Amino acid sequence: MDTQDDVRQFLASRRARLTPDKAGLPSFGGTRRVPGLRRAEVALLAGITCDYYSRLERGMMFQSQSFVRALRAQQRAGTIVNLASIGGYKPNIDFETYDASKGGVVMLTKSLALNLAKFNIRVNGIAPGLIRTPGVDAMDDSSTENVKQITSHIAMRRLGEPDDIAKVAFFLASDAASYMTGSIVVVDGGTLID
Template sequence: MSRLEGKITLVTGAGNARGLGAATAHRFAQEGAFVYVTDLKLEDAEGVAAAIRDEGGQAEALAQDVTDEASWDAVIGAIVQGHGRLDVLVNNAGIAILKPLADLTAADWERQNKVNLDSVFYGTQRAVALMRKVGQGGSIVNLSSIAGYVGVPMCGAYAAAKGGVRLFSKVVAMECAADNIRCNSVHPGMIETAMQDVARRDNPEGFKEIVNAIPMKRMGSPLDIANMNLFLASDEAGYITGCEFIVDGGVTAM
């Protein structure tokens, strides 16, 4: 397959082998892309990159703190040194601290906005600058959430950040359309990742009830998100920018 043949791509927060970033990195490599896999822990990123190479794909791991501008500059510098351009950026790195408003601390608020929103600004700004310099356009995919689309209890800070990602992506799309740089947001619902293992273990009956409330009666898989990211990264989405794509099994349609 060659939907991303020859494209240079970066997926942040991709060091968790069961996460959305790792699934996206694998799909990109399967479709011919060179993938830079970044994570806070280099060994985690290298584990995913090595698995991609074992499958015959092309990948390199880099350590990255997405909340640190100097770290972003180092990653972009390495990409420029290695390939001279960046065709696709997936701002995937994120955290969730779920608390009711009364229990939410200023530190919780600041940390979630730093990781989930500020990092998207840092990465997008640098990717756009490089894409404009090279002059070949590009695609930026920003991971939001259904919590950035509708109100979800316990998600005050998380929702604020993810809602910011949604509208920030639209602004970037408008500013960059003439440069053929596309920017879209992806909004996952409940996805089967390691994070769900804890909820299933601690509250099995409540967890089952939540899953049964999904119209499709199941959680999505990381591959469902990876395939959406792949479409938006590819030339098949060449006339799509400034849009949000909900992947939630029908939850927000209710």
């Protein structure tokens, strides 16, 4: 999703699901209902691949613009939760463009928060560490020995689970975070502790 038309079509197909009694989590896999969240709306903007890094930020910006237009047209408050990475804070060997793009997501989140607060639209982000996903499991170096070596650099000595990120996203989308905007929540098991 890297053109405004792609994003408009995506959001138009899901707009009916973004009602005050539901929080929609638009992702590239579809929109899921989040039980238990009321009066919260969230656009969970996931990273995208292919020319990857410039398209990532462009796609996030287009999604944010379309989501904000829809909220403003209905004179509604809302919440955007962007996914960054700890790579936006600490560089990794051989990940220059990835780290730079995630640093861009951090600044995009903060800039959007600054500009959208006056419309009662909150923008926050999550910076995950290494999370156990099918992509991580499929990596050539995901053997038990390599995972032990990787987790030795994580204070909690384990990989994160997708649920660790989902819980933070749900919190940021809820009224419990109603006075938060422009924040990036690091969820990395203590990887950035030096």
